[in-house]
Amino acid sequence: NAGVMQNPRHLVRRRGQEARLRCSPMKGHSHVYWYRQLPEEGLKFMVYLQKENIIDESGMPKERFSAEFPKEGPSILRIQQVVRGDSAAYFCASSPGRAPDTQYFGPGTRLTVL
Amino acid sequence: DAKTTQPPSMDCAEGRAANLPCNHSTISGNEYVYWYRQIHSQGPQYIIHGLKNNETNEMASLIITEDRKSSTLILPHATLRDTAVYYCIVRVFNNAGNMLTFGGGTRLMVKP
Numbered sequence: 001n002a003g004v005m006q007n008p009r010h011l012v013r014r015r016g017q018e019a020r021l022r023c024s025p026m027k028g029h030s031h032v033y034w035y036r037q038l039p040e041e042g043l044k045f046m047v048y049l050q051k052e053n054i055i056d057e058s059g060m061p062k063e064r065f066s067a068e069f070p071k072e073g074p075s076i077l078r079i080q081q082v083v084r085g086d087s088a089a090y091f092c093a094s095s096p097g098r099a100p101d102t103q104y105f106g107p108g109t110r111l112t113v114l
Numbered sequence: 115d116a117k118t119t120q121p122p123s124m125d126c127a128e129g130r131a132a133n134l135p136c137n138h139s140t141i142s143g144n145e146y147v148y149w150y151r152q153i154h155s156q157g158p159q160y161i162i163h164g165l166k167n168n169e170t171n172e173m174a175s176l177i178i179t180e181d182r183k184s185s186t187l188i189l190p191h192a193t194l195r196d197t198a199v200y201y202c203i204v205r206v207f208n209n210a211g212n213m214l215t216f217g218g219g220t221r222l223m224v225k226p
Contacts, residue, residue, distance in 0.1 A: 004157075033213055035216075042216045042219070043158065043214075045213040048211045055210065056210070056211045056213065059213070089155060095212065099207040100146050100163060100165070101207055101212045102148075103160070103212070104160055105150075105157035105158045105160075106157050107156060107157045108155075108157050110155075
């Protein structure tokens, strides 16, 4: 029973490039959450998606960041025109969407912006 | 969601029980108590959760006081691999989203 999968595990980008982070939820899970952990800081919620819908994006920066969870395929977190401050670990979690809705996390993608 | 208070750090001898406390004095009746841990910089790992009753699984036990204002996570025989930051999180199940709010957690150091 595969857990939450994220790829790539490590991503290096130069300033101004685009970063695409992918998350495949656990089998049977239709809800995806993205969190960001800046160096030496705690995890912060970014966005919550269900299939083809963004439910809550209150934690996501208004500019340059977007997320999607298409009907088929993984959820994608996209960061356009990356800056050094985007360097962080990005974690995806999935849940079944029914009480108590326990979230299970993936291994994360570590983004480094040069 | 209710706020939680945890000690910033704790030590435990290898092989002994690790008892990690959490205060959540403003918890409401429909809020769950969740425990996660993060080993080094890995993804957070779900440990256990409870609503009112004490719970036990293969990883740990969760003891919730009768008034639900505090709880204790017990790792019965701590090993070096249990060294991690442990997060106590309280939240209600909500159809509009169940994002987790991570506080500072407790940094548990298991020593030989």
